[in-house]
Amino acid sequence: MRRYVAARLGQAAVLLLGVSVIGFALMHLAPGGPLALYTLNPTVTAQDIERVKHLFGLDQPVYVQYVKWVYGFLSGHWGYSFFGGRSVAPIVLERIPATLELMGSSLLLALAMGVAIGIWAAVRRNTLVDYGTATVAMLALSLPTFWFGLLAIYVFAQVLGWLPAGGIETTGNGSLIDRLTHLLLPMLVLALVLTAQWSRYTRSAMIDILTQDYIRTARAKGLGPVRVLVGHGLRAALVPLVTLAGLQLPLLVGGALVTETVFSWPGMGLLFISALDNRDYPVLMAILMVGALFVVLGNLAADIAVALIDPRIRLSHV
Amino acid sequence: MTTLLDVRDLTVRFGQTRAVDGISFTLDEGETLGLVGESGCGKSTAALALMGLLEAARLDGSASFGGRDLLALDEARMRSIRGAELAMIFQDPATALHPLIRVGDQVAEVLRTHLGSNRREATARALDLFRKVGIAAPEVRLRAYPHEMSGGMCQRVMIAAAIACSPRLLLADEPTTALDVTVQAQILGLLRDLSREFGMAMILITHDLGVVAGMTDRVAVMYAGRIVEAAPTGALFAAPAHPYTVGLLGSVPRLDAGWDDDLATIPGSVQTAADASGCRFAPRCARASNACRTEPALIPTGEGRAVACWHPA
Numbered sequence: 103m104r105r106y107v108a109a110r111l112g113q114a115a116v117l118l119l120g121v122s123v124i125g126f127a128l129m130h131l132a133p134g135g136p137l138a139l140y141t142l143n144p145t146v147t148a149q150d151i152e153r154v155k156h157l158f159g160l161d162q163p164v165y166v167q168y169v170k171w172v173y174g175f176l177s178g179h180w181g182y183s184f185f186g187g188r189s190v191a192p193i194v195l196e197r198i199p200a201t202l203e204l205m206g207s208s209l210l211l212a213l214a215m216g217v218a219i220g221i222w223a224a225v226r227r228n229t230l231v232d233y234g235t236a237t238v239a240m241l242a243l244s245l246p247t248f249w250f251g252l253l254a255i256y257v258f259a260q261v262l263g264w265l266p267a268g269g270i271e272t273t274g275n276g277s278l279i280d281r282l283t284h285l286l287l288p289m290l291v292l293a294l295v296l297t298a299q300w301s302r303y304t305r306s307a308m309i310d311i312l313t314q315d316y317i318r319t320a321r322a323k324g325l326g327p328v329r330v331l332v333g334h335g336l337r338a339a340l341v342p343l344v345t346l347a348g349l350q351l352p353l354l355v356g357g358a359l360v361t362e363t364v365f366s367w368p369g370m371g372l373l374f375i376s377a378l379d380n381r382d383y384p385v386l387m388a389i390l391m392v393g394a395l396f397v398v399l400g401n402l403a404a405d406i407a408v409a410l411i412d413p414r415i416r417l418s419h420v
Numbered sequence: 421m422t423t424l425l426d427v428r429d430l431t432v433r434f435g436q437t438r439a440v441d442g443i444s445f446t447l448d449e450g451e452t453l454g455l456v457g458e459s460g461c462g463k464s465t466a467a468l469a470l471m472g473l474l475e476a477a478r479l480d481g482s483a484s485f486g487g488r489d490l491l492a493l494d495e496a497r498m499r500s501i502r503g504a505e506l507a508m509i510f511q512d513p514a515t516a517l518h519p520l521i522r523v524g525d526q527v528a529e530v531l532r533t534h535l536g537s538n539r540r541e542a543t544a545r546a547l548d549l550f551r552k553v554g555i556a557a558p559e560v561r562l563r564a565y566p567h568e569m570s571g572g573m574c575q576r577v578m579i580a581a582a583i584a585c586s587p588r589l590l591l592a593d594e595p596t597t598a599l600d601v602t603v604q605a606q607i608l609g610l611l612r613d614l615s616r617e618f619g620m621a622m623i624l625i626t627h628d629l630g631v632v633a634g635m636t637d638r639v640a641v642m643y644a645g646r647i648v649e650a651a652p653t654g655a656l657f658a659a660p661a662h663p664y665t666v667g668l669l670g671s672v673p674r675l676d677a678g679w680d681d682d683l684a685t686i687p688g689s690v691q692t693a694a695d696a697s698g699c700r701f702a703p704r705c706a707r708a709s710n711a712c713r714t715e716p717a718l719i720p721t722g723e724g725r726a727v728a729c730w731h732p733a
Contacts, residue, residue: 315515321473322510323530323581324503333529334518341520412520413565 107406114398121394122172122387129383130164136184136381158184171387181384194370194388200270201369205358207289212296217343219297220304221331227309235301242298247357251291251364258287268366288365292357296350303346307339314338341412348404351397424449424588424621425470429481430491432462432469439465441645442481444718449588450619452612454632454653456668457642458690463625466642467591471508472498486588504534507582511594513574517566523577524550524562530584549580553610572603576610583614589621596631608635629672633657638724641665644690644700647718651725661725661732664701699730707731 137154140146155161159170174181180190219239223232242250259267266272271281311317312335320334362371370389377385409415425447432440440462447453455463468474470483470490483490485506490498510516518526527549528542537545543562550558553576566574575595582590592611596604612635615622624636632639632653640650641662649662660666667686688704699705702712711730718728 315510315512316518318473319510319516319578319581320518322471322502322508323533324499324501325529325533326499329529329533334521337520338518414519414567 103406103409107402110402110405114395114402117398118391118394122175122391123168125387125390126168126171127164129381129386130167132381134381135160136383138381171384175387175391180388183385184382185380190384190388193385194373194392197368197370197373198392200367201358201362201371203285204288204292204362204367204369205354207285208292208296208358209354211289212293212300213347215293216297216300217304217336219301221308221336223301223305224308224312225331227305232305235305239298239301242294247291247295247360248364250294251288251361254287254291255364268364270368288361288367291364292354292361295357296354299350300343303343304339307342308335311335311338337411341408344404344407344411348401351400355393355397422449423447424451424486426484427470427481428483430466430469430483431480432465432474433478433480434476438645439477440469443640443642443645443647444481445640445647445650447589447621447623450615450621451638452615452622452624452636454636454639455623455625455642456627456629456632456639458627460690461642462645463642464593467508467593467623467625471502471506471591473508500534503530503582503587504585505588506591507585507587507589508591508593509575509578509582509595512598513571513578514566514598516578517574519566522563522565523569523574524564527577527581527584530581534585545584546580549584550577552583552614553577553580554606555580570603571599572607575599575603575607579607579610579614583618583620586618587620589623590615591623591625593625594627595624597626597628604631611635629657629668641668646700646728648701648729649725649727650718651727652723655723655725659733661721661727662701662729663705663707663731663733666733667704699728 136158137151137160140151140154152161159167162170171181178191180194182189183193219235223235226232255267258265265287266284267287268284270284272284308331316338317330317334320330325333358369359371359374361367362369363375366372370392373385374389376382377389423446427446428444429442430440430444431438431442443462443466445453455466457463465474465477469477469479470485472490472493472495479491481491485501488497488501490501490506493501517523524543524546527546528537528539531537531542531545532539535542547558547562550561555561555573555576561569561573566577569577579595590611595611596607599607608631611622611624614620624632626632636653638650639653639656640647641656641664642648643664649656649660649665651661656665657669660669664686670684671686673683686704698713698715699708702708705712709731714730716728716730718726720726721732
């Protein structure tokens with residue numbers, strides 16, 4: 103196990119290096135740049151542009167910039183934002199709690215609801231319950247997250263006025279209730295798509311499992327329906343579901359990005375969009391790396407969890 | 421001897437298909453009955469029907485078990501009987517055990533469900549049961565997973581779970597079919613010993629007449645959803661009456677047969693119960709006549725025997 107984790111962490115390092123190369127290259131290949139806007143400004147002279155370029159190190163070849171960035175990143179110096187000049191590490195790191203709050207609560211909600219709906223649909227397969235949940239799930243999967251976000255804001259904030267339209271708290275009022283009312287809408291919107299996916303995955307996994315011999319054995323022992331479905335059925339379904347949870351993490355990160363933008367949720371996603379607009383290279387790279395690290399570690403955690411659930415899986419070799 | 425199980429006209433329908441078509445038999449306390457027939461003849465389906473484990477099936481008839489009709493009980497009452505008074509073991513122990521749960525816990529949960537034992541009591545009792553069914557190093561095995569054990573050991577675990585609450589009737593559905601021949605004899609011996617020790621009645625479902633021979637008091641032979649012959653085991657082997665039973669016994673390979681002799685078979689294949697009129701075995705039967713267009717009933721012929729045939733041997 104320890105050797106496996108060490109080997110996987112080694113793989114992760116190589117993977118993150120690849121992510122950084124591709125991310126850095128794409129960023130610099132994209133037309134424009136942090137100073138593109140100023141070249142159109144008549145009050146900014148060509149000398150000014152050159153001076154700032156030199157200051158930011160943008161006049162050097164891209165590979166030199168990359169090597170310098172890698173060296174800085176690894177030694178804990180993540181550079182300074184092109185806009186405002188603040189150090190990048192605190193800019194990015196201070197956004198993590200808000201993002202984790204949104205993603206974590208959505209994920210938990212989606213897991214609980216998706217698994218429950220999936221089991222329900224599997225037990226009542228080919229009935230109205232099954233078709234009904236399938237239809238709603240397909241609807242939720244087909245329509246984009248931002249559309250649901252805007253709809254939710256229109257209905258619950260604009261028309262009904264029950265919930266705030268965005269933000270993480272009312273300025274000057276940081277009470278728990280206030281924070282929760284702000285969390286509710288973005289959490290539900292982000293959880294919607296995830297719930298739809300989870301209900302479908304759970305349904306198909308459970309339908310497969312419910313035909314297995316060991317489920318018949320559990321029933322033959324006289325166990326109650328909850329014990330059979332959850333204690334034996336869901337337990338076996340955990341293996342595919344946890345694997346999927348790991349694979350789904352990039353989707354979750356992407357969904358959080360859109361949701362944060364729609365609800366002005368001050369997390370990494372919102373920061374990423376504004377940094378993208380500004381071509382704030384150091385900030386973009388830092389967010390990219392933190393996001394990639396999150397996905398890689400999440401997948402590793404999922405693989406370890408699967409091995410803990412299923413004794414037949416041994417994590418001895420890679 | 422008091423009657424434990426009295427099955428009357430048990431019929432199981434899946435849509436239009438009658439998998440089991442009006443079978444009747446009785447079983448005394450502590451008695452062992454062999455239910456024999458080819459695959460697809462409805463013997464397993466009949467057992468699952470008695471357990472109330474069939475989904476999407478329509479059941480008719482009655483099955484009186486200790487004074488209650490198993491086919492009429494609601495699910496909650498049935499659940500309190502299943503695994504406690506009426507237990508079942510299955511053909512393939514490797515898939516019948518949950519792959520992700522320690523085998524000791526799979527036995528203990530029966531005790532916790534039906535006897536309300538706490539975790540410690542149930543585990544201690546599971547250890548006793550493991551010893552009883554002849555599992556070596558039971559303390560270690562309690563914590564093992566099914567994939568760490570052989571097929572024979574897994575079937576012993578299944579048996580331990582089945583006898584945990586001292587059931588009055590054990591349904592054994594092809595309990596040795598998936599096992600090595602040497603292990604088969606051990607498991608059958610274990611089942612026989614347990615049934616004698618606890619006075620537990622048993623229905624042994626098998627396609628293998630060799631399994632039935634030393635194990636059962638009586639045998640019922642099924643063909644295409646019906647019982648075609650029932651007799652005390654010794655009498656059946658000595659003088660089979662139904663042409664199908666004759667054919668089955670003739671199909672058992674003999675050690676003293678010549679090396680180039682063809683294996684004896686019954687010509688043709690099983691008709692499904694849906695499109696049958698008259699005797700279902702008639703299309704494959706050498707003795708068939710016009711009379712066989714009418715379905716023969718299972719008629720007692722004395723000495724505890726009964727046969728459903730117009731031209732018994």
